[in-house]
Amino acid sequence: MKITVLGAGSFGTSLAIHAAHQHPVTLWARNPEHVEEMRRTRTNAHYLDGAVFPEKLQLESNLHTALKQADLILSVVPTSGLRNMLREIRASGSKAPVAWACKGLEASSAKLLYEVAAEELPPDHAWGPLSGPSFAKELAAGLPTAITLASSNAEFASNAAAALHGNHLRVYSSTDVIGVSVGGALKNVIAIAAGICDGMGFGNNARAALITRGLAEITRFGLALGARAETLMGLAGAGDLILTCTGDLSRNRQVGLRLAKGETLEQILGGLGHVAEGVYTAREVCNRAQNMGIEMPITYQVHQVLSTGLSPRDAVENLLNREQKAEVY
Numbered sequence: 001m002k003i004t005v006l007g008a009g010s011f012g013t014s015l016a017i018h019a020a021h022q023h024p025v026t027l028w029a030r031n032p033e034h035v036e037e038m039r040r041t042r043t044n045a046h047y048l049d050g051a052v053f054p055e056k057l058q059l060e061s062n063l064h065t066a067l068k069q070a071d072l073i074l075s076v077v078p079t080s081g082l083r084n085m086l087r088e089i090r091a092s093g094s095k096a097p098v099a100w101a102c103k104g105l106e107a108s109s110a111k112l113l114y115e116v117a118a119e120e121l122p123p124d125h126a127w128g129p130l131s132g133p134s135f136a137k138e139l140a141a142g143l144p145t146a147i148t149l150a151s152s153n154a155e156f157a158s159n160a161a162a163a164l165h166g167n168h169l170r171v172y173s174s175t176d177v178i179g180v181s182v183g184g185a186l187k188n189v190i191a192i193a194a195g196i197c198d199g200m201g202f203g204n205n206a207r208a209a210l211i212t213r214g215l216a217e218i219t220r221f222g223l224a225l226g227a228r229a230e231t232l233m234g235l236a237g238a239g240d241l242i243l244t245c246t247g248d249l250s251r252n253r254q255v256g257l258r259l260a261k262g263e264t265l266e267q268i269l270g271g272l273g274h275v276a277e278g279v280y281t282a283r284e285v286c287n288r289a290q291n292m293g294i295e296m297p298i299t300y301q302v303h304q305v306l307s308t309g310l311s312p313r314d315a316v317e318n319l320l321n322r323e324q325k326a327e328v329y
């Protein structure tokens with residue numbers, strides 16, 4: 001199966017390296033100089049230092065050429081670029097199924113990415129999210145990893161999962177597109193909260209409480225949209241939430257840690273060099289939760305820190321001072 005990966009950031013490169021151990025893979029990046037450098041060095045020094053490209057991995061800067069060759073397309077550009085990628089795929093005439101690995105809600109529209117895909121691709125085009133606990137660096141190093149590919153087209157989910165499965169990557173299939181999408185997008189916001197919590201030295205009890213109550217928020221939001229509860233307890237829900245809230249490779253967690261140390265968001269984003277999707281998704285989740293009448297106190301406090309300059313300490317105080325009540329999910 002010929003696989004085309006769109007986006008040569010950390011995760012696109014990592015997925016392309018993984019897939020090229022089993023399939024011919026074309027990795028597309030929008031910057032021709034970046035592509036030329038990767039062709040020359042057989043590495044992606046800026047985004048995934050230390051990982052060497054297998055023989056079956058080709059580099060391409062012409063999008064049309066990259067799409068034309070594909071039996072399966074993996075879009076791994078950030079959330080902000082997905083809609084345009086889907087438009088390009090449709091315009092190219094490619095009928096190859098599409099899985100995306102970005103995790104977020106679209107800025108301004110607050111749409112989940114399956115809603116974006118339903119708008120941009122024709123009804124007979126197979127698509128779905130690929131999500132779960134997977135740091136790019138660990139996947140590229142061949143460390144054991146397990147993720148989920150979801151689609152309402154069960155045959156596509158199963159075939160694409162089987163094609164990507166292997167070499168220490170377990171890929172499960174699912175038909176719960178909503179649950180897999182919600183889990184991946186919302187955990188990034190809770191990971192910022194966990195980073196703030198740890199950066200302020202609040203300890204292990206507090207982090208465990210944040211993860212657990214964060215999962216309750218994610219579950220409320222997902223169930224209201226029609227997700228299955230078990231998906232939110234699975235790899236794309238609890239699994240990715242635990243990884244991102246506890247693993248220092250997480251860019252979202254790093255944003256929180258640095259906010260707690262007093263850096264401004266501008267300083268942090270200026271130096272991060274990679275996308276931290278939770279920064280853009282927090283506002284969208286709050287808007288949507290408000291419209292659905294869902295309480296999401298942790299997500300709301302993160303949004304306040306990011307958008308109004310509320311101090312991390314005050315945000316934690318606000319959470320601690322909430323009224324005492326029964327533990328509900």
Ligand SMILES: NC(=O)c1ccc[n+]([C@@H]2O[C@H](COP(=O)([O-])OP(=O)(O)OC[C@H]3O[C@@H](n4cnc5c(N)ncnc54)[C@H](O)[C@@H]3O)[C@@H](O)[C@H]2O)c1
Pocket residue numbers: 007008009010011012013029030047076077078079080081082084101102103104134135136137273274275277
């Ligand atoms: N890094 C990880 O460990 C990891 C794991 C799983 C999922 N993800 C998700 O994958 C997505 C990409 O993450 P990443 O870590 O690879 O990001 P990154 O910041 O390392 O790289 C993003 C790449 O996309 C390119 N890009 C940005 N906007 C684009 C656009 N509009 N069109 C084309 N190219 C564009 C950039 O030039 C860059 O090469 C994110 O949504 C992230 O949440 C990341």
Ligand SMILES: O=P(O)(O)OC[C@H](O)CO
Pocket residue numbers: 103132133134135136188191240243244249250251252253275276277
């Ligand atoms: O580095 P983060 O915080 O974007 O997290 C990366 C992946 O989503 C982990 O599964």
